[in-house]
Amino acid sequence: MTLENKISKLEQNISLLNDIGEVISSSDDINRSFKSLLQIVFSAVNSSAVSLLLFDPQKRELKTAAAIGIKEKKISIPISKELESKLLNKAPMPALKAKIWMPLSFKEELLGVISLSDYNDYNEQDFHFLSLFSQYISIALYNFKLQRTLKQVELHLNLKSLELETMVDISREVNSVADGVIGLSSGEISKLMDEITSRTLALLDASGCCLMLINDKSDHFQISSSFPDLDLVGQNIPVENGVLWEIFSKGEPKTVNRCSKKSSSLPMPIKCQKFLGVPISSQEGVLGILCAFDKVNRDGSMIDFSESDQSLIYGFANQAGIALENAKLYKEAIEKRVIQAEIKAAADIQNSLFPKVIPQIQGFDIVAMNQQRGNNVGGDYYDFLDEDEGQRGLLIADVSGKGLQAALSMARLCAGVHSEVEHRMSLTEMVYRLNNLLRKKMPFGKYITFFYASLDPKTKSVNYVNAGHEFPMLLRSDGSRKDLDVGGFFLGMFEPEMVSYESEEIKLYPGDILLLYTDGVTDATNRYEETFGKDRLESVIKTHAHLSAEEIKEEVYNAVIDFEGSAPRFDDLTFVVIKVR
Amino acid sequence: MTDKFNLTVKKEADFALLSTEGYINHLGEKIEAECSSLINVGYKKFVLNLEKSKVISSIGLAIFIEIIEKLQQVNGIIYFCCLAPVIQKSFKIMGLAQKVSIFETEAEATEAIRKV
Numbered sequence: 001m002t003l004e005n006k007i008s009k010l011e012q013n014i015s016l017l018n019d020i021g022e023v024i025s026s027s028d029d030i031n032r033s034f035k036s037l038l039q040i041v042f043s044a045v046n047s048s049a050v051s052l053l054l055f056d057p058q059k060r061e062l063k064t065a066a067a068i069g070i071k072e073k074k075i076s077i078p079i080s081k082e083l084e085s086k087l088l089n090k091a092p093m094p095a096l097k098a099k100i101w102m103p104l105s106f107k108e109e110l111l112g113v114i115s116l117s118d119y120n121d122y123n124e125q126d127f128h129f130l131s132l133f134s135q136y137i138s139i140a141l142y143n144f145k146l147q148r149t150l151k152q153v154e155l156h157l158n159l160k161s162l163e164l165e166t167m168v169d170i171s172r173e174v175n176s177v178a179d180g181v182i183g184l185s186s187g188e189i190s191k192l193m194d195e196i197t198s199r200t201l202a203l204l205d206a207s208g209c210c211l212m213l214i215n216d217k218s219d220h221f222q223i224s225s226s227f228p229d230l231d232l233v234g235q236n237i238p239v240e241n242g243v244l245w246e247i248f249s250k251g252e253p254k255t256v257n258r259c260s261k262k263s264s265s266l267p268m269p270i271k272c273q274k275f276l277g278v279p280i281s282s283q284e285g286v287l288g289i290l291c292a293f294d295k296v297n298r299d300g301s302m303i304d305f306s307e308s309d310q311s312l313i314y315g316f317a318n319q320a321g322i323a324l325e326n327a328k329l330y331k332e333a334i335e336k337r338v339i340q341a342e343i344k345a346a347a348d349i350q351n352s353l354f355p356k357v358i359p360q361i362q363g364f365d366i367v368a369m370n371q372q373r374g375n376n377v378g379g380d381y382y383d384f385l386d387e388d389e390g391q392r393g394l395l396i397a398d399v400s401g402k403g404l405q406a407a408l409s410m411a412r413l414c415a416g417v418h419s420e421v422e423h424r425m426s427l428t429e430m431v432y433r434l435n436n437l438l439r440k441k442m443p444f445g446k447y448i449t450f451f452y453a454s455l456d457p458k459t460k461s462v463n464y465v466n467a468g469h470e471f472p473m474l475l476r477s478d479g480s481r482k483d484l485d486v487g488g489f490f491l492g493m494f495e496p497e498m499v500s501y502e503s504e505e506i507k508l509y510p511g512d513i514l515l516l517y518t519d520g521v522t523d524a525t526n527r528y529e530e531t532f533g534k535d536r537l538e539s540v541i542k543t544h545a546h547l548s549a550e551e552i553k554e555e556v557y558n559a560v561i562d563f564e565g566s567a568p569r570f571d572d573l574t575f576v577v578i579k580v581r
Numbered sequence: 582m583t584d585k586f587n588l589t590v591k592k593e594a595d596f597a598l599l600s601t602e603g604y605i606n607h608l609g610e611k612i613e614a615e616c617s618s619l620i621n622v623g624y625k626k627f628v629l630n631l632e633k634s635k636v637i638s639s640i641g642l643a644i645f646i647e648i649i650e651k652l653q654q655v656n657g658i659i660y661f662c663c664l665a666p667v668i669q670k671s672f673k674i675m676g677l678a679q680k681v682s683i684f685e686t687e688a689e690a691t692e693a694i695r696k697v
Contacts, residue, residue, distance in 0.1 A: 158675045205638045228604040
């Protein structure tokens with residue numbers, strides 16, 4: 001080659017290297033760059049065919065990235081460590097079928113080779129150019145590789161952020177329930193479960209995800225949320241189902257990455273080949289299972305669920321557990337609030353029925369007590385009524401049952417008695433009519449024990465009817481006791497033709513004490529499960545018979561409270577003390 | 582599991598409207614393939630309607646990133662519309678929302694892209 005030709009060739013190569021520099025720096029598309037670069041080589045060395053093969057260090061093979069002059073076949077060539085060492089020397093080397101490989105490497109890292117045909121035609125200057133070209137393209141490849149790694153790192157970091165943000169989102173929604181910001185109705189919990197399921201699905205790159213909850217009998221799971229296969233929602237799966245049972249009974253996550261399609265351990269009716277399930281737990285145990293199926297790769301091939309997948313889904317399951325626990329607490333709180341409102345309504349009704357003041361009757365010292373105790377309102381009731389010719393009616397009653405229903409029955413009794421008293425009939429007739437009236441409105445199985453006495457201050461006598469109530473006790477000043485037990489059946493349960501009532505008139509004397517009471521007094525129980533009883537009641541009154549009615553009331557109350565001690569108190573304390581002056 | 586994903590393409594005079602239906606996971610490759618084909622025949626403006634897709638996987642998001650980058654290389658643009666709140670949030674966290682315009686309705690997106 002003449003000097004002139006050499007200079008011309010050198011100028012041409014410098015120009016080509018300049019072109020290479022422009023290609024490398026102007027495009028972000030590595031595949032497009034490969035094509036352009038190969039085109040430059042192709043024209044520079046008059047090769048009939050040029051291809052670029054990239055090295056995959058994981059698989060240890062060279063793969064075609066671009067080619068010119070030959071049909072662009074996707075070929076893979078295994079590279080041994082020995083061959084890799086040779087290629088790292090950067091020297092051109094003969095390769096398959098009379099071709100030459102120009103190694104591409106940077107910082108002792110094999111990146112690939114330029115494969116050229118027609119080895120025998122290349123001269124020294126061609127090799128010099130190819131050597132420079134290889135250095136250029138190696139740097140470009142290395143930069144592309146770095147960029148790709150950076151993009152992958154960025155994607156990975158963003159996905160991690162997405163995982164964290166998703167967890168924060170779910171956590172925020174769950175906690176907003178605990179903070180009382182929103183109420184957790186069944187619709188809201190269902191929406192939250194859907195969100196947990198869909199987000200788990202998305203972050204795990206699974207093909208399916210579902211959340212199932214154990215039923216009340218703990219024998220079936222019911223799928224409450226499923227994505228993307230919505231048809232699974234509502235389906236039941238027996239709890240004994242192999243892999244589900246394992247998760248449920250042990251309370252531990254389970255991954256099944258290697259199982260055949262026929263495996264009976266998989267949770268039918270879900271059809272999958274890879275399974276990851278974690279328990280949804282609360283303080284009371286396992287409430288359900290959150291599971292994902294068939295994790296897929298970018299190319300659609302299935303890949304195993306990893307430990308980090310398990311950690312992620314566990315985080316979601318924990319949030320689901322907290323949400324379900326909160327929902328349960330919220331429901332209980334609502335129910336408690338309803339009950340408290342009912343108790344208050346019942347208490348208000350009851351309090352409105354009791355007389356505001358105790359009447360002062362000539363010749364009698366009268367006091368009364370009603371103390372509501374326990375968690376619910378009882379059905380105790382006492383009252384005083386004005387009758388004809390200066391007589392006074394006094395009554396005590398106990399409605400079976402508790403709460404609002406008992407309070408309403410008491411209100412009906414109150415209205416009935418006040419109405420019947422106006423009709424000026426005999427006591428037995430009045431009680432008979434009351435039974436008939438109440439029977440029509442009383443809830444099934446409920447009744448009222450009732451005692452009514454008509455007190456005559458002029459004759460110092462009492463006429464009474466006892467309709468199934470605790471016998472009031474009349475303690476005479478001579479120390480004797482008479483139980484007021486004449487009457488008939490309690491009210492509100494029996495047909496009119498089945499009942500009849502009798503009355504009794506008793507003469508009263510100064511110092512006599514009449515005590516009307518409900519079973520809350522005599523049935524008061526101590527920690528040995530002994531009841532206070534009538535005998536103790538009689539004894540207390542006799543001991544303090546010399547005191548005023550008010551003082552006797554206090555003594556009876558204190559005696560009952562002392563007797564009960566620390567034992568739980570369920571029933572109301574209601575009694576009326578009438579002392580004859 | 583049965584994968585359900587559909588893609589419909591409507592070619593307008595100066596842009597292409599692509600609408601997805603179902604879970605966008607690896608099957609979202611269909612979107613990238615369709616966009617590449619359209620780019621090769623000269624389309625540079627795209628509207629992607631995700632109204633009927635409520636969930637998108639990590640792979641689906643990566644596919645969208647690649648589509649956006651591919652379009653940037655040919656000075657193309659892509660507008661998204663009708664994104665479910667969860668998908669919109671994912672777009673924001675993954676940096677997609679900073680690279681593309683997102684519209685609430687298809688009408689808004691198509692009107693905007695016609696003006697470009």
